[in-house]
Amino acid sequence: MNFHVMTLFPEMVLEGLGTSITGRAMEKGLISIEAVNIRDYSEEKHHHVDDAPYGGGAGMVMQPGPVCGCYEDLCRKMGKRPRVLYMTPQGRVFNQSIARELAGEDDLVFLCGHYEGIDERALEEIVTDYLSIGDYVLTGGELPAMVMIDCISRLVPGVLNNDASAEIESFHDNLLEYPQYTRPEVFRDRRVPEVLLSGHHKNIETWRREQSIKRTYERRPELLENANLSRKEQEYLAELRSGERADEED
Numbered sequence: 475m476n477f478h479v480m481t482l483f484p485e486m487v488l489e490g491l492g493t494s495i496t497g498r499a500m501e502k503g504l505i506s507i508e509a510v511n512i513r514d515y516s517e518e519k520h521h522h523v524d525d526a527p528y529g530g531g532a533g534m535v536m537q538p539g540p541v542c543g544c545y546e547d548l549c550r551k552m553g554k555r556p557r558v559l560y561m562t563p564q565g566r567v568f569n570q571s572i573a574r575e576l577a578g579e580d581d582l583v584f585l586c587g588h589y590e591g592i593d594e595r596a597l598e599e600i601v602t603d604y605l606s607i608g609d610y611v612l613t614g615g616e617l618p619a620m621v622m623i624d625c626i627s628r629l630v631p632g633v634l635n636n637d638a639s640a641e642i643e644s645f646h647d648n649l650l651e652y653p654q655y656t657r658p659e660v661f662r663d664r665r666v667p668e669v670l671l672s673g674h675h676k677n678i679e680t681w682r683r684e685q686s687i688k689r690t691y692e693r694r695p696e697l698l699e700n701a702n703l704s705r706k707e708q709e710y711l712a713e714l715r716s717g718e719r720a721d722e723e724d
C-alpha cells in the first residue's frame with residue numbers, strides 16, 4: 475500500500491508516521507509513505523503558493539497551479555491517476571468502514587490544505603473524495619492525513635504482529651472492545667474478573683461479548699443500531715436496557 479501526501483510540511487508527516495508501528499511497516503516494505511512538498515511546484519521566483527482571495531476576505535488561499543502541478547507529476551511517475559483525498563472539515567466524516575474501503579487501494583494521494591483553503595478549481599480538477607476527521611477545525615490537513623494513514627495501515631496484512639487483532643478491536647461488529655487485564659491478579663484491591671483466570675474459553679468468549687455489548691450500551695449506544703447480535707445477545711441487551719443488570723458486577 476503506497477501513501478502519497480501532498481503538503482507544505484512534508485517533515486511533519488514523515489516524522490509523525492516514521493516511528494512505532496507505521497515506521498516498522500515502512501521498514502518492512504508493507505507500506506510506503508511519500509511526502510511531496512507542494513511548494514516545489516511553485517513557478518514563482520519566491521516559491522509562493524498562496525495569494526489573497528478574489529472578492530476579499532481574511533487569510534490566504536492556496537493557488538491551483540502548484541497543487542495540480544504536484545499531483546500531475548505524481549501521476550506521471552506512477553503511470554496512473556490514483557484517488558485524491560482532500561482533508562477538509564466539509565468532508566464525509568472518516569470512520570472504520572471508510573478505512574476498510576480505502577485499504578483496498580494500492581495507491582492513495584492525500585491533499586493537505588493550509589491557510590483558508592485551496593482554490594476551488596484545483597479541487598474540481600483532481601479531488602475524488604472529501605474527508606474530515608470530525609466536526610472541529612484544525613490548522614491544516616496534515617494531522618487528519620496522518621490519522622487516516624495510521625488507521626488504514628493497520629488494516630494492511632502483516633502490519634500488526636497479531637493478524638487477528640485488527641478485526642477484533644473496537645468497532646468490529648460495531649461494538650466497542652471489551653476490557654483487558656494483565657498481571658498482577660490484584661491491583662489496589664481490584665481483582666481481575668474470575669472468568670478470565672478460569673481457562674474456560676467458551677465462557678471467556680461469552681463474557682467478552684457481553685462486556686462489549688455493555689460498554690457500547692453505556693458509552694456509544696447509537697452504535698448498537700448496526701450491531702450484529704445473536705438472539706441470546708439481544709436478550710442480554712434487553713436486560714441491560716430494562717435495568718435488570720444495572721447492579722451486577724463486571
Ligand code: ADE
Nearest residue numbers: 561562563606607612618
Ligand atoms: N482540515 C481542517 N480541519 C479538518 C478536519 N476536521 N478534518 C479534516 N481536515 C481538516
